[in-house]
Amino acid sequence: MPLAIAQLWASVCSIACGGRTIYVSRELYIQGSLINTNPKSDGELVDLLMKFMAGLDALSGEQRTRNPNGNIVIVRDDPDTESFRTELMRRGVYQLAADTELLAGIQLVGSLFQKKQVRVSSKCRHFIAEHTNYSWDASKLRAGIEEPQATNKQAVEAFRHYVKTRVNPWRIC
Numbered sequence: 135m136p137l138a139i140a141q142l143w144a145s146v147c148s149i150a151c152g153g154r155t156i157y158v159s160r161e162l163y164i165q166g167s168l169i170n171t172n173p174k175s176d177g178e179l180v181d182l183l184m185k186f187m188a189g190l191d192a193l194s195g196e197q198r199t200r201n202p203n204g205n206i207v208i209v210r211d212d213p214d215t216e217s218f219r220t221e222l223m224r225r226g227v228y229q230l231a232a233d234t235e236l237l238a239g240i241q242l243v244g245s246l247f248q249k250k251q252v253r254v255s256s257k258c259r260h261f262i263a264e265h266t267n268y269s270w271d272a273s274k275l276r277a278g279i280e281e282p283q284a285t286n287k288q289a290v291e292a293f294r295h296y297v298k299t300r301v302n303p304w305r306i307c
Contacts, residue, residue: 156246156301157253161289162186163260176221183207184225208232208292208299232295237280239298246297261289 162182164174174182187207209219211231222229233239246252254261268290271283282291 154251155253156251156297157255158258158261158293159255160186161258161261163289176218179218180221180225180227183222184227187227206230208296210234210295230299233298234295235298236282239294240282242297242301242303243294246301258289261293264288264290 164179164182206228207222208230209215209222209232211219219229243252254265256262264286267286269283271279271281274281
């Protein structure tokens with residue numbers, strides 16, 4: 135079942151499971167949507183997400199893929215996303231609250247990559263760049279806290295939330 139993942143409204147990936155393999159086939163990366171350089175309303179963000187889920191290029195409107203059936207949006211369930219979740223609900227988009235547990239999610243994602251159970255399209259350049267540069271925050275590590283760096287991690291965190299929310303650990307053998 136294709137899924138779209140809204141992570142802080144800035145990164146969306148099209149993910150499908152085939153057997154034990156997870157495919158990340160497309161991404162919608164909205165640069166600056168959370169800061170003043172390019173602010174977007176929840177309605178505008180949901181418009182882009184709806185186009186993306188329909189298989190359209192969210193920015194040009196051109197058909198890119200076939201219309202997937204059974205879209206689900208996984209959204210962080212916190213006060214920062216409340217109005218966005220309300221807009222999705224108003225438009226009839228099925229949502230799941232993301233399981234945001236950090237360390238267990240990182241371990242699951244790491245296991246999936248180690249066992250070569252993830253395939254990422256070369257078109258997902260933000261996801262690839264973030265995954266390549268994903269690292270621990272050195273200052274917090276010195277204090278004994280395991281936490282990733284706070285920059286450039288939207289796509290990777292969206293994928294981690296998907297894995298922690300939708301992938302059963304027994305699939306990783």
